[in-house]
Amino acid sequence: MTSAELFNQIKAKKSFLCIGLDTDIQKIPRQLLDTTDPIFAFNKEIIDATHDLAVAYKPNLAFYESLGVNGWNSLEKTVNYIRYNYPDLFIIADAKRGDIGNTSNLYARAFFDAMDFDAVTVAPYMGEDSVTPFFTYVGKWVILLALTSNKGADDFQYMTENNEKLFERVIKTSAKWGNEDNMMYVVGATRAEMLADIRKIIPNHFLLVPGVGAQGGSLEEVAKNGLNKQCGLLVNSSRQIIYAGKDEKFAEKAREAALEVRDEMAGLLEKYL
Numbered sequence: 640m641t642s643a644e645l646f647n648q649i650k651a652k653k654s655f656l657c658i659g660l661d662t663d664i665q666k667i668p669r670q671l672l673d674t675t676d677p678i679f680a681f682n683k684e685i686i687d688a689t690h691d692l693a694v695a696y697k698p699n700l701a702f703y704e705s706l707g708v709n710g711w712n713s714l715e716k717t718v719n720y721i722r723y724n725y726p727d728l729f730i731i732a733d734a735k736r737g738d739i740g741n742t743s744n745l746y747a748r749a750f751f752d753a754m755d756f757d758a759v760t761v762a763p764y765m766g767e768d769s770v771t772p773f774f775t776y777v778g779k780w781v782i783l784l785a786l787t788s789n790k791g792a793d794d795f796q797y798m799t800e801n802n803e804k805l806f807e808r809v810i811k812t813s814a815k816w817g818n819e820d821n822m823m824y825v826v827g828a829t830r831a832e833m834l835a836d837i838r839k840i841i842p843n844h845f846l847l848v849p850g851v852g853a854q855g856g857s858l859e860e861v862a863k864n865g866l867n868k869q870c871g872l873l874v875n876s877s878r879q880i881i882y883a884g885k886d887e888k889f890a891e892k893a894r895e896a897a898l899e900v901r902d903e904m905a906g907l908l909e910k911y912l
C-alpha cells in the first residue's frame with residue numbers, strides 16, 4: 640500500500656485510527672474460552688464491529704507468541720481474515736524486530752511473505768543493515784521506533800550531542816535508508832510535545848502514534864502538532880477499545896469506543912487539515 644492509498648482511506652473514513660489487537664487470553668470474555676480458537680474468535684468480532692471506523696489494525700506479537708504455536712495460528716488467521724474480508728485495511732505486525740542483515744532478511748520473509756502484513760515495527764539500534772532487508776518487499780513498510788511512549792524512553796532517547804537528541808539523530812539518519820512510501824516512525828502520544836520538532840525533520844512521513852487511551856496521551860495534542868497535508872498519522876489505541884466491554888456485548892462496546900475516537904478524529908481532520 641502506498642502513502643497516497645492510505646491517505647485516501649483516511650479521507651473516506653474520516654479516521655486515522657489503528658486498533659491494537661493486544662488480545663490477552665486472560666481478559667477476553669469467558670464465553671469465548673469454549674470456542675476452538677478464543678483469540679481469533681475475539682479478534683474476528685472486534686474487527687467485524689469496527690472495520691469501517693479504523694484504517695489499520697496492529698496485532699502486538701507478544702500476545703500471540705506467549706501462547707506458543709496456538710497463538711501463532713490465531714495471528715495468521717487474524718491477518719488472513721482482515722486481508723480477505725476488508726482488503727483496504729493496513730495491517731501492522733508490532734514485532735519490534737531488527738538483527739544482522741542475514742537475520743533481518745528472514746524476519747522480513749516471515750512478516751511479508753509467510754504472512755501478509757503491510758508493515759512491521761523495527762528497532763533502530765542495530766543500524767542500517769538491520770533495517771534495509773525489509774525494503775526488498777515492494778509495497779511493504781518498516782515502522783521504526785523513534786521516540787517511544789514509555790517511561791524508559793528517558794533512559795537513552797533524549798541523550799543529546801551537538802544539540803541533537805538521539806531520537807532526532809535516529810530519524811535524520813534512517814530517513815535516508817527508505818522513503819515516504821516504505822518507512823514510518825513510532826512516536827508516543829505521551830511525547831506529543833516533541834511532534835512539532837519531529838515534523839521539522841520529516842514533514843511528510845507517516846507516524847504511528849501509540850499511547851492515547853490507556854496510557855493517557857492526548858489525541859488533540861497529537862493532531863495539532865503531528866498532522867501533515869496527507870494526514871501523516873496513524874493513532875493506535877488498544878486496551879481502551881478492545882476491552883471497552885467485558886461481557887457478551889464486548890464487540891458492541893468496542894464499536895462505541897472506536898466510534899467516539901473516530902468522531903474526535905473527524906473533527907480534528909476538519910480543524911487542522
Ligand SMILES: O=C(O)c1cc(=O)[nH]c(=O)n1[C@@H]1O[C@H](COP(=O)(O)O)[C@@H](O)[C@H]1O
Nearest residue numbers: 699760787788789827849853854876877878
Ligand atoms: O510500537 C508500538 O506500537 C508501541 C510503541 C510505543 O512507544 N508505545 C506503545 O505503547 N506501543 C504499543 O502500542 C500498544 C499500546 O496499547 P494501549 O496502551 O493499550 O493502547 C501496545 O501494543 C504497545 O506495545
